[in-house]
Amino acid sequence: MPKRKVIHREKPKEKFSYDPKKVLSKLEEYGRSVLEAIKSGKNPYFDIPMRGLNNVYFDEKSRLIKMGDKLSRRYFLNVAHARKFMQTLLIMAYVKRLVSEGKHASLREAYYANKHTIPGTRENTFEDQRESDPIIEDLERMLGVLREEMHITADRRGYIYGDIVIRDGEDEFNASKLGSGGWAVPGTVEHIQFPEINVDYALVVETAAMADRLIEEKFPKRENALIIATQGQASRGVRRLIHRLHYEEGLPIIVFTDGDPYGWYIYSTIKQGSINLAYLSDKLATPEARFVGMTMDDVERYGLKNVTEKLKGIPPNKKGGPTGDYKRILEEMEYPWFQNKEWQRQLKMALKWGVRIEQQALANKSLEFVAKEYLPEKINNGDLLP
Amino acid sequence: MPKRKVIHREKPKEKFSYDPKKVLSKLEEYGRSVLEAIKSGKNPYFDIPMRGLNNVYFDEKSRLIKMGDKLSRRYFLNVAHARKFMQTLLIMAYVKRLVSEGKHASLREAYYANKHTIPGTRENTFEDQRESDPIIEDLERMLGVLREEMHITADRRGYIYGDIVIRDGEDEFNASKLGSGGWAVPGTVEHIQFPEINVDYALVVETAAMADRLIEEKFPKRENALIIATQGQASRGVRRLIHRLHYEEGLPIIVFTDGDPYGWYIYSTIKQGSINLAYLSDKLATPEARFVGMTMDDVERYGLKNVTEKLKGIPPNKKGGPTGDYKRILEEMEYPWFQNKEWQRQLKMALKWGVRIEQQALANKSLEFVAKEYLPEKINNGDLLP
Numbered sequence: 034m035p036k037r038k039v040i041h042r043e044k045p046k047e048k049f050s051y052d053p054k055k056v057l058s059k060l061e062e063y064g065r066s067v068l069e070a071i072k073s074g075k076n077p078y079f080d081i082p083m084r085g086l087n088n089v090y091f092d093e094k095s096r097l098i099k100m101g102d103k104l105s106r107r108y109f110l111n112v113a114h115a116r117k118f119m120q121t122l123l124i125m126a127y128v129k130r131l132v133s134e135g136k137h138a139s140l141r142e143a144y145y146a147n148k149h150t151i152p153g154t155r156e157n158t159f160e161d162q163r164e165s166d167p168i169i170e171d172l173e174r175m176l177g178v179l180r181e182e183m184h185i186t187a188d189r190r191g192y193i194y195g196d197i198v199i200r201d202g203e204d205e206f207n208a209s210k211l212g213s214g215g216w217a218v219p220g221t222v223e224h225i226q227f228p229e230i231n232v233d234y235a236l237v238v239e240t241a242a243m244a245d246r247l248i249e250e251k252f253p254k255r256e257n258a259l260i261i262a263t264q265g266q267a268s269r270g271v272r273r274l275i276h277r278l279h280y281e282e283g284l285p286i287i288v289f290t291d292g293d294p295y296g297w298y299i300y301s302t303i304k305q306g307s308i309n310l311a312y313l314s315d316k317l318a319t320p321e322a323r324f325v326g327m328t329m330d331d332v333e334r335y336g337l338k339n340v341t342e343k344l345k346g347i348p349p350n351k352k353g354g355p356t357g358d359y360k361r362i363l364e365e366m367e368y369p370w371f372q373n374k375e376w377q378r379q380l381k382m383a384l385k386w387g388v389r390i391e392q393q394a395l396a397n398k399s400l401e402f403v404a405k406e407y408l409p410e411k412i413n414n415g416d417l418l419p
Numbered sequence: 420m421p422k423r424k425v426i427h428r429e430k431p432k433e434k435f436s437y438d439p440k441k442v443l444s445k446l447e448e449y450g451r452s453v454l455e456a457i458k459s460g461k462n463p464y465f466d467i468p469m470r471g472l473n474n475v476y477f478d479e480k481s482r483l484i485k486m487g488d489k490l491s492r493r494y495f496l497n498v499a500h501a502r503k504f505m506q507t508l509l510i511m512a513y514v515k516r517l518v519s520e521g522k523h524a525s526l527r528e529a530y531y532a533n534k535h536t537i538p539g540t541r542e543n544t545f546e547d548q549r550e551s552d553p554i555i556e557d558l559e560r561m562l563g564v565l566r567e568e569m570h571i572t573a574d575r576r577g578y579i580y581g582d583i584v585i586r587d588g589e590d591e592f593n594a595s596k597l598g599s600g601g602w603a604v605p606g607t608v609e610h611i612q613f614p615e616i617n618v619d620y621a622l623v624v625e626t627a628a629m630a631d632r633l634i635e636e637k638f639p640k641r642e643n644a645l646i647i648a649t650q651g652q653a654s655r656g657v658r659r660l661i662h663r664l665h666y667e668e669g670l671p672i673i674v675f676t677d678g679d680p681y682g683w684y685i686y687s688t689i690k691q692g693s694i695n696l697a698y699l700s701d702k703l704a705t706p707e708a709r710f711v712g713m714t715m716d717d718v719e720r721y722g723l724k725n726v727t728e729k730l731k732g733i734p735p736n737k738k739g740g741p742t743g744d745y746k747r748i749l750e751e752m753e754y755p756w757f758q759n760k761e762w763q764r765q766l767k768m769a770l771k772w773g774v775r776i777e778q779q780a781l782a783n784k785s786l787e788f789v790a791k792e793y794l795p796e797k798i799n800n801g802d803l804l805p
Contacts, residue, residue, distance in 0.1 A: 136635060136786055137631070137635055138632075138782065138786060139628035139631070139632075139779065141628060141777070141779045141782075142628065142632070142779050142782035142786065143782075145726050145777075145779055145780050145781075145782040145783045146782045146783060146785075146786065148725070148726060148783060149725070149783075150725065157725075186628070186631065188627060188628070189627045189631070190627075190650075192578075192603035199598065199600075200598075201597070201598020201599055201600065202598055202599065204596045204597060204598040206592065206596060206597055206598070210590045210592060211587070211590060211592055211597070211602060211603075212585065212586075212587020212588055212590040212592070212602075212605070212611070213587055213588065213605040213607075214585075214587065214602045214603045214604060214605045215602075215603045215605075216597060216598075216600045216601075216602070216603065217578035217597075217600045217601045217602065217603040218600060219598070219599040219600045219601075219631065220627070220628075220631060221599075225598070241574060241575050241576075241606070242525035242527060242528065242572070242574070242606075245523070245525075245572065245575070245605065245606060246524075246525075246528070249522060249523055264576075339534070339535070339536065339543075340531050340534060391527070391531075393525065393527045393528050393531055394531050395531075396524065396527075396528035396529075396531040396532045397531045397532060397534060397535075399532075400522055400524060400528065400532065
């Protein structure tokens with residue numbers, strides 16, 4: 034069987050697009066409109082796309098969760114709006130300074146940096162980070178940019194390993210030459226470039242222990258794959274990296290998680306984004322991602338029944354149910370992107386058997402099994418879920 | 420003022436000591452004793468140092484939590500012991516295979532790999548990871564080695580950035596040339612070597628956001644420091660790395676956490692180890708570590724009252740108290756290594772004021788403040804807590 038029959042690098046669909054000037058000019062545009070309104074004696078306002086479930090929808094064509102067109106208008110001269118208007122301007126000024134100076138701040142730093150008592154009053158600009166975070170989200174929606182593009186960084190988590198060359202500022206290095214550690218993915222990957230990609234696809238792995246197993250078994254080299262360890266739910270940095278590797282570099286994305294509702298949710302978030310961050314789907318999500326495992330079929334096919342675990346919670350047909358894992362699975366069955374035979378079948382089997390299976394249960398076969406049989410077999414045969 | 424008056428690299432006190440043969444010969448020794456007992460018709464047993472609080476003590480001289488000398492004898496021919504005896508032998512055989520083959524397994528893989536139904540019975544060797552984890556701990560105490568030395572890896576978390584050269588297998592790289600990402604610390608650092616160390620000390624930082632702030636401000640270069648980001652409680656890999664950098668490479672260790680009971684606990688664990696893992700203190704702990712902040716004194720000295728937060732829970736003098744942060748602080752006041760004027764003073768102030776202060780609150784001054792004033796001032800003046 035020729036290798037890589039099914040999985041190979043594709044033609045890029047997007048270009049490297051990081052351009053701080055774009056954000057700056059948007060900010061200036063909004064700033065100018067406020068200034069002009071004031072000068073001409075009008076009441077300045079911002080139009081901000083509304084958040085929440087009733088302003089998002091699943092776009093069948095692009096297979097993305099998208100933001101609707103409902104706007105909320107925030108006025109300066111309105112007692113109910115004035116505080117938020119002031120906060121919006123403060124954060125906009127802060128972002129302008131960050132981007133101009135080429136500096137980054139965390140959400141928390143952005144809060145602390147902008148918290149002060151307004152001179153002549155006993156009023157604080159912000160009382161709590163719960164006030165500043167939503168303003169930053171508002172700005173993302175209003176300007177149509179990621180907060181990373183505004184130089185506000187998300188929490189970082191995850192690492193990568195494989196034969197790609199990364200350029201980050203003045204540094205350039207090969208992510209397969211960093212020992213067993215791998216490269217820690219920073220909170221912001223907007224500015225990262227990839228001068229050389231020598232892999233056929235990226236395998237996104239839920240647990241660090243499994244990623245490390247694959248590294249130890251030399252899977253990346255043998256299968257010509259990049260390993261991306263998410264270490265649980267994928268951070269925004271990792272999701273953006275996956276998106277960029279797929280759309281700018283043409284790498285197929287294959288996701289490998291535990292066979293349980295949490296693992297499938299991790300896949301779902303990488304693939305489609307979340308409803309909370311729906312307005313970012315076109316930059317953070319990768320609808321073309323596919324899923325290699327763990328599946329309920331694997332349990333039968335590889336004789337793993339002995340190493341499954343029971344689902345947590347109460348099944349739907351028992352008193353008080355469904356709760357826990359059962360409830361989660363039923364919710365996932367409703368996701369638009371799981372409306373296909375393959376996924377419905379898996380999810381129904383999980384409900385019926387009442388079991389879940391971990392990636393590491395494959396160690397029951399042997400340590401090598403996952404790297405030398407399970408993954409190559411499934412991936413090279415294209416035995417993947419949509 | 421000359422720089423680095425107080426903080427400079429010291430003479431190493433320990434040597435690189437990773438030697439897989441040591442573990443193998445210990446295992447063989449135990450295996451042989453079991454075999455000989457069986458051959459001569461005796462009842463085989465293992466002597467295992469007892470776990471738990473009543474077999475640990477704080478050794479004033481070494482300033483380490485140490486294990487006492489109480490042993491528990493585990494017999495093969497004893498209905499109450501037989502299952503655990505069998506499990507101990509299984510794991511020992513597994514570790515022998517791992518170390519011989521130069522492979523590593525996670526705790527969970529070790530569980531799955533050794534779970535099977537005993538032929539001719541309906542009995543499983545292990546029912547649950549809660550059965551295998553304690554056996555591995557028993558072996559650590561019995562053999563006097565870290566589980567990392569037995570090639571059983573801990574969860575990984577944390578990254579480093581700074582001018583040191585790391586050798587990991589065939590790879591050699593400088594941890595200051597990896598862009599903004601830094602090197603992800605693997606679960607096991609036993610085999611890592613440091614051909615070149617060009618820094619004066621290591622700064623251990625609780626939050627990724629603060630570590631990234633310092634990297635962006637070029638603190639590592641300007642202050643000749645290595646940054647170690649723990650991302651919360653330090654993983655075993657990071658603690659072992661800190662220990663090795665201090666004892667084998669002579670790097671002073673300075674810890675920088677939030678000014679709250681959780682941050683001080685992180686410091687405490689790096690410094691002294693935890694009671695659970697007391698038997699590992701001499702390999703995982705670094706009693707010479709010092710603490711730069713955040714402290715309650717910082718709140719006054721740098722005028723940060725406006726950006727403190729209230730302690731959570733009920734104070735000791737209120738009904739139902741102490742709970743939450745208050746309770747935690749009172750517990751920390753009892754730790755043997757906090758029995759000194761400086762720490763008692765800080766902890767009392769926190770209780771009295773009822774506040775905590777985050778690292779990132781320093782952003783209230785300016786983004787640069789922490790890197791250009793706060794840390795250099797405190798560190799270069801030796802203004803550190805013991």
